[in-house]
Amino acid sequence: MKKKLLGYYDYTVILTYCGMLFAFGGILQVIKGDYWNAVISLMLAGICDMFDGAVASTKDRDEKEKKFGIQIDSLSDLISFGVLPGIFVYMISGQSALVGIISGLFVLCALIRLAYFNVLEEERQKETTECRKSYLGIPVTNIAILLPACYLLFDHRIMKSVICFPVLLSILGIGFLLPVKIRKPGVIGKAAIVMVGILEAVFMMLFMGWDIM
Numbered sequence: 001m002k003k004k005l006l007g008y009y010d011y012t013v014i015l016t017y018c019g020m021l022f023a024f025g026g027i028l029q030v031i032k033g034d035y036w037n038a039v040i041s042l043m044l045a046g047i048c049d050m051f052d053g054a055v056a057s058t059k060d061r062d063e064k065e066k067k068f069g070i071q072i073d074s075l076s077d078l079i080s081f082g083v084l085p086g087i088f089v090y091m092i093s094g095q096s097a098l099v100g101i102i103s104g105l106f107v108l109c110a111l112i113r114l115a116y117f118n119v120l121e122e123e124r125q126k127e128t129t130e131c132r133k134s135y136l137g138i139p140v141t142n143i144a145i146l147l148p149a150c151y152l153l154f155d156h157r158i159m160k161s162v163i164c165f166p167v168l169l170s171i172l173g174i175g176f177l178l179p180v181k182i183r184k185p186g187v188i189g190k191a192a193i194v195m196v197g198i199l200e201a202v203f204m205m206l207f208m209g210w211d212i213m
Helices: 011-032 035-056 063-092 097-127 140-155 164-177 187-207
Strands: 134-136 181-183
Touching: 011 035, 011 063, 035 063, 035 140, 035 187, 063 097, 063 140, 063 164, 097 134, 097 140, 097 164, 140 164, 140 187
Parallel strands: none
Antiparallel strands: 134 181
Protein backbone atom coordinates (compact mmCIF):
# COMPACT_ATOMS: atom_id res chain seq x y z
CA MET A 1 0.00 0.00 0.00
CA LYS A 2 1.45 3.32 -1.08
CA LYS A 3 2.16 5.66 1.81
CA LYS A 4 1.25 9.33 1.65
CA LEU A 5 1.25 12.36 3.88
CA LEU A 6 -1.44 12.55 6.54
CA GLY A 7 -4.40 14.75 5.73
CA TYR A 8 -5.94 15.97 2.49
CA TYR A 9 -4.43 18.34 -0.05
CA ASP A 10 -6.94 18.75 -2.88
CA TYR A 11 -8.50 22.04 -3.94
CA THR A 12 -11.32 21.79 -1.36
CA VAL A 13 -8.99 22.65 1.53
CA ILE A 14 -6.58 25.07 -0.15
CA LEU A 15 -8.48 28.20 0.93
CA THR A 16 -8.63 26.93 4.52
CA TYR A 17 -4.88 26.36 4.53
CA CYS A 18 -4.25 29.78 2.96
CA GLY A 19 -6.47 31.47 5.55
CA MET A 20 -4.47 29.92 8.38
CA LEU A 21 -1.18 31.01 6.79
CA PHE A 22 -2.49 34.58 6.37
CA ALA A 23 -3.44 34.55 10.05
CA PHE A 24 -0.04 33.29 11.13
CA GLY A 25 1.57 36.01 9.03
CA GLY A 26 -0.69 38.49 10.81
CA ILE A 27 0.52 37.25 14.19
CA LEU A 28 4.11 37.83 13.09
CA GLN A 29 3.18 41.37 12.00
CA VAL A 30 1.61 42.07 15.40
CA ILE A 31 4.78 40.92 17.14
CA LYS A 32 6.74 43.41 15.00
CA GLY A 33 4.25 46.17 15.84
CA ASP A 34 2.97 46.44 12.27
CA TYR A 35 -0.73 46.58 13.10
CA TRP A 36 -1.82 47.74 9.67
CA ASN A 37 -0.45 44.65 7.92
CA ALA A 38 -1.81 42.49 10.72
CA VAL A 39 -5.29 43.85 10.07
CA ILE A 40 -4.94 43.20 6.34
CA SER A 41 -3.86 39.64 7.09
CA LEU A 42 -6.95 39.17 9.27
CA MET A 43 -9.18 40.44 6.47
CA LEU A 44 -7.54 38.10 3.94
CA ALA A 45 -8.09 35.18 6.30
CA GLY A 46 -11.73 36.23 6.53
CA ILE A 47 -12.09 36.21 2.75
CA CYS A 48 -10.59 32.73 2.55
CA ASP A 49 -12.98 31.47 5.21
CA MET A 50 -15.97 33.03 3.49
CA PHE A 51 -15.50 31.01 0.32
CA ASP A 52 -13.82 27.79 1.45
CA GLY A 53 -17.15 26.11 2.17
CA ALA A 54 -18.52 26.96 -1.27
CA VAL A 55 -15.40 25.57 -2.90
CA ALA A 56 -15.53 22.38 -0.84
CA SER A 57 -19.18 21.79 -1.78
CA THR A 58 -18.25 21.48 -5.46
CA LYS A 59 -16.59 18.11 -4.82
CA ASP A 60 -18.31 14.87 -3.91
CA ARG A 61 -16.41 14.07 -0.71
CA ASP A 62 -16.46 10.87 1.30
CA GLU A 63 -17.24 10.73 5.03
CA LYS A 64 -13.63 11.13 6.14
CA GLU A 65 -13.08 14.12 3.86
CA LYS A 66 -16.19 15.83 5.23
CA LYS A 67 -15.16 15.24 8.85
CA PHE A 68 -11.64 16.45 8.08
CA GLY A 69 -13.10 19.57 6.47
CA ILE A 70 -15.15 20.36 9.57
CA GLN A 71 -12.17 19.93 11.89
CA ILE A 72 -9.59 21.74 9.79
CA ASP A 73 -11.91 24.69 9.17
CA SER A 74 -12.52 25.22 12.89
CA LEU A 75 -8.85 24.79 13.78
CA SER A 76 -7.93 27.38 11.16
CA ASP A 77 -10.70 29.70 12.42
CA LEU A 78 -9.35 29.45 15.97
CA ILE A 79 -5.98 30.76 14.82
CA SER A 80 -7.40 33.34 12.42
CA PHE A 81 -10.31 34.75 14.43
CA GLY A 82 -9.32 33.80 17.96
CA VAL A 83 -5.55 33.82 18.50
CA LEU A 84 -4.66 36.59 16.01
CA PRO A 85 -7.25 39.11 17.32
CA GLY A 86 -6.42 38.18 20.92
CA ILE A 87 -2.71 38.85 20.45
CA PHE A 88 -3.46 41.98 18.41
CA VAL A 89 -5.58 43.53 21.16
CA TYR A 90 -3.13 42.52 23.91
CA MET A 91 -0.19 44.13 22.09
CA ILE A 92 -1.90 47.31 20.93
CA SER A 93 -3.49 47.91 24.34
CA GLY A 94 -0.18 48.08 26.19
CA GLN A 95 0.21 44.44 27.23
CA SER A 96 -1.52 44.96 30.58
CA ALA A 97 -2.53 42.01 32.72
CA LEU A 98 -6.24 42.90 32.50
CA VAL A 99 -6.22 43.04 28.72
CA GLY A 100 -4.24 39.80 28.69
CA ILE A 101 -7.04 38.14 30.66
CA ILE A 102 -9.72 39.59 28.37
CA SER A 103 -7.82 38.45 25.29
CA GLY A 104 -7.32 34.98 26.74
CA LEU A 105 -11.03 34.66 27.60
CA PHE A 106 -11.90 35.81 24.08
CA VAL A 107 -9.77 33.03 22.59
CA LEU A 108 -11.40 30.57 25.01
CA CYS A 109 -14.88 31.67 23.92
CA ALA A 110 -13.88 31.22 20.28
CA LEU A 111 -12.51 27.76 21.08
CA ILE A 112 -15.72 26.68 22.83
CA ARG A 113 -17.89 28.15 20.06
CA LEU A 114 -15.97 26.36 17.32
CA ALA A 115 -15.80 23.01 19.15
CA TYR A 116 -19.54 23.10 19.83
CA PHE A 117 -20.18 24.00 16.19
CA ASN A 118 -18.21 20.90 15.15
CA VAL A 119 -20.41 18.71 17.32
CA LEU A 120 -23.61 20.20 15.91
CA GLU A 121 -22.34 20.08 12.34
CA GLU A 122 -21.41 16.40 12.48
CA GLU A 123 -24.85 15.59 13.89
CA ARG A 124 -26.54 17.74 11.23
CA GLN A 125 -24.68 16.06 8.39
CA LYS A 126 -25.83 12.65 9.65
CA GLU A 127 -29.45 13.80 9.44
CA THR A 128 -29.47 15.79 6.21
CA THR A 129 -27.46 16.59 3.10
CA GLU A 130 -28.86 20.11 2.85
CA CYS A 131 -26.58 23.10 3.24
CA ARG A 132 -26.57 24.83 6.61
CA LYS A 133 -28.95 27.80 6.71
CA SER A 134 -28.21 29.27 10.15
CA TYR A 135 -25.73 29.31 13.03
CA LEU A 136 -26.10 29.31 16.79
CA GLY A 137 -24.18 32.21 18.30
CA ILE A 138 -22.33 35.01 16.55
CA PRO A 139 -19.86 33.52 14.01
CA VAL A 140 -16.23 34.08 15.01
CA THR A 141 -15.49 35.44 11.53
CA ASN A 142 -17.26 38.71 12.41
CA ILE A 143 -14.03 39.85 14.05
CA ALA A 144 -12.45 40.03 10.57
CA ILE A 145 -14.77 42.97 9.78
CA LEU A 146 -15.18 44.59 13.19
CA LEU A 147 -11.55 44.68 14.36
CA PRO A 148 -10.27 46.43 11.18
CA ALA A 149 -13.11 48.96 11.48
CA CYS A 150 -12.24 49.54 15.14
CA TYR A 151 -8.56 49.99 14.29
CA LEU A 152 -9.37 52.44 11.50
CA LEU A 153 -11.50 54.55 13.83
CA PHE A 154 -8.83 54.40 16.54
CA ASP A 155 -6.06 55.44 14.15
CA HIS A 156 -8.02 58.58 13.24
CA ARG A 157 -8.79 59.36 16.87
CA ILE A 158 -12.53 58.90 16.37
CA MET A 159 -12.13 56.31 19.09
CA LYS A 160 -9.62 58.02 21.34
CA SER A 161 -8.68 55.21 23.72
CA VAL A 162 -7.29 51.70 23.28
CA ILE A 163 -10.06 50.53 25.59
CA CYS A 164 -12.22 50.16 22.47
CA PHE A 165 -10.29 46.99 21.57
CA PRO A 166 -10.81 44.95 24.77
CA VAL A 167 -14.43 46.15 24.85
CA LEU A 168 -14.90 44.77 21.33
CA LEU A 169 -13.41 41.43 22.33
CA SER A 170 -15.60 41.28 25.45
CA ILE A 171 -18.81 41.89 23.51
CA LEU A 172 -17.95 39.44 20.74
CA GLY A 173 -16.69 36.79 23.16
CA ILE A 174 -20.05 36.82 24.95
CA GLY A 175 -21.82 36.82 21.58
CA PHE A 176 -19.95 33.67 20.52
CA LEU A 177 -21.59 31.72 23.34
CA LEU A 178 -25.13 33.12 23.25
CA PRO A 179 -27.64 30.59 21.81
CA VAL A 180 -28.97 33.08 19.29
CA LYS A 181 -29.84 31.80 15.82
CA ILE A 182 -28.01 33.78 13.12
CA ARG A 183 -29.07 33.33 9.50
CA LYS A 184 -26.22 32.27 7.23
CA PRO A 185 -25.54 34.98 4.60
CA GLY A 186 -26.41 34.13 1.02
CA VAL A 187 -24.75 35.41 -2.13
CA ILE A 188 -25.99 38.97 -1.60
CA GLY A 189 -24.96 38.91 2.05
CA LYS A 190 -21.48 37.67 1.22
CA ALA A 191 -21.15 40.29 -1.51
CA ALA A 192 -22.11 42.99 1.01
CA ILE A 193 -19.53 41.72 3.50
CA VAL A 194 -16.84 41.71 0.81
CA MET A 195 -17.78 45.27 -0.17
CA VAL A 196 -17.47 46.41 3.45
CA GLY A 197 -14.04 44.79 3.58
CA ILE A 198 -13.00 46.49 0.34
CA LEU A 199 -14.17 49.87 1.64
CA GLU A 200 -12.19 49.35 4.84
CA ALA A 201 -9.09 48.49 2.81
CA VAL A 202 -9.57 51.56 0.58
CA PHE A 203 -9.93 53.88 3.57
CA MET A 204 -6.78 52.41 5.08
CA MET A 205 -4.81 52.98 1.90
CA LEU A 206 -6.11 56.54 1.58
CA PHE A 207 -5.79 57.67 5.18
CA MET A 208 -3.11 55.55 6.79
CA GLY A 209 -0.24 56.45 4.52
CA TRP A 210 0.37 53.07 2.88
CA ASP A 211 2.86 53.45 0.06
CA ILE A 212 1.38 51.43 -2.83
CA MET A 213 4.18 52.34 -5.24
